[in-house]
Amino acid sequence: MKKIFVLDTNVLLHDPQAIFAFDDNEVIIPAVVLEEIDSKKRLADELGRNARSVSRLLDGMREEGHLHEGIVLKNGGLLKVELNHRSFVRVQEMFGEMSNDNRILAVALNYHLEELEKGTNAHTVLVSKDVLVRIKADVLGLEAQDYLSDRTVSATDLYAGYSTLHVHPSVIDEFYTYRFLSVKSLQLSSRLYPNEFIILRDEMGTSKSALLKVSQDGVRLEPLYLSNDAIWGITARNAQQRMALELLLNDDVPLVTLTGKAGTGKTLLALAAGLLKVEDDHKYKKLLIARPVVPMGKDIGYLPGEKEEKLRPWMQPIYDNLEYLFDTKKSGDIDKILMGLGSIQVEALTYIRGRSIPGQFIIIDEAQNLTKHEVKTIVSRVGEGSKIVLMGDPEQIDHPYLDSISNGLTHIVERFKAEGISGHMTLEKGERSKLAQLAADLL
Structure with a gap:
């Protein structure tokens, strides 16, 4: 039975190839979606890159015919850009505001009503990664789905x-x-x-x-070859932490992924293993620690000062763990220690793109906020003789178009699980404090 899929903007910004993911069914892109994509294409981040990809893709399809009349896709489906908002009056009665989301809903509702009038068996489905848009669709009597093809x-x-x-x-x-x-x-x-x-x-x-x-x-x-001796003052407190240390200290496993709730010890274990391998064993030339800058308010450029001053608030969790491992007593001591060593670098993820990184122990924290493309970009930067550790909590996503299944960390865990050069561990028991464990479980 044929279906009509109406795509929200966030689906195309999340996956520019989404128009090919619906087999031989009809794919509808509301005209307002093109406007929203156009407003994003000048951004320098992942959203901008995807917006430009969608623009190029649709521009290339114009050679096949008129988009508003419909173009047959290679998989047998039909792609169409829709301008019809005839049902917007009904949507406006329900939700009031003439927003872009409501215009997309109007297009989907119009198709739904037309199919009912025709008496056909075609189902109209609104595809959106926005939960509220899907809820609005339910209120209007429309079928709505999350975009799941990339999972x-x-x-x-x-x-x-x-x-x-x-x-x-x-x-x-x-x-x-x-x-x-x-x-x-x-x-x-x-x-x-x-x-x-x-x-x-x-x-x-x-x-x-x-x-x-x-x-x-x-x-x-x-x-297991690793004894439970202390590593930079850190010992495994449960079976999963011991397994994680086994992977972190195994030089034959250049890719390690760690997942778990806050307080399970991911960052502390990775830093302790990195310090042992760099400072004690001299297996790697440098310890590089990076996190993605995903702001909850204004972006990093709005903070005052030089690059190091701008980065400090975002990198503070890393410095907190280093202060614990180095057992510093005074504020500012950790900066002097890091400056003296010279082999430990704390950096924003933005600044390691485009680099080739050989002979280093690389830790990527908060990797759940990375897209699949970003994870590919980072791991493909790893040079000869390097080891990379990606870690995070897939349940704590700050990225607007990612969830616990579609993020880059979960993606790389699943893609590499059958490879001998990689290892993964899910840490389950919180060791920060009883309060922290209860907060992670209950909140």
Whole structure:
């Protein structure tokens, strides 16, 4: 059964290729969407880049015919730019204001009413990443959906980085005897991924257990090589933190991703591992720590001072963790220490684009606020002999067009989970304080 999909502006700004994601159905772009895209194309950020991509894409399609009459797409669908706002009176009666969102709703409602008059079976669906627009559509009796085609995996199937298996106690005894297990010998129904951690528990209910890791080739289960000794004064407080440190300190795993709620220790563990590898082991030449600047108010350019002064408020969480690791007593001591070392650089993510970064331990904090394209841009900057750690909480998104599934951090976790050069860990237990854990769970 054919469907008519009316696209909101945020769908195209999120994914310029969205017009090809609806198979052989009809795709409608309201004219007001073109106006909104035009207003964004001069921006220097990801939204501007996507707006320009959409503009070029539509301009190229004009060679196939008139957009307002409809152009047949390669997948058999039909693309059309719609100018008709005949149903705007009804929308205005419901919501009053003549806003762009309401004009888009009017186009969708007009198509819906026309199909009802024709008596056809075609369904009109408004596609928007704006929750309030979808709610308004429900009020008007329109079917509305989020844009889901870009999602790598469903929310319930996110890769955690570890699994718990209940086995016969003889299997655990075999592991402690031979110090390895064959993945094939377990005869599992689900796949185990390289560098995935496995917790073996006795299916008989005893306390017998073992903690293992899948080898990089995915064929063996091996013991963890890292002891639970302190690293720059930091020790793992739970099983997930120990697994995370195993990945962070493994030089054969150049890509590590960490996810978890606030207070689970992501930043502190990554910084401790980075300091050990750079300052003590001299495995890497420099420790580079970066965060995306996603303002909740005005942008960074409105702050006074030089670049370092502008960056300080955004980078303060990093400095807080460094002060803890260096055990500084006075305000300003950490700046003197970092200046003296010269091998630790705290930077805004904006300033590492376009660079080639060899021989460095790179930490990207708050990576959940990055798009897929931005994550690709960053990871593709990693040079020979470098290690990169991306971490964040997918449930705390500040970007207007991202969610817990469509962000760059979740995307790279899912795309790289089967690769031997990467490892992932989901930290679940908060270790900051009982209050912080309750706040993360309840709020």
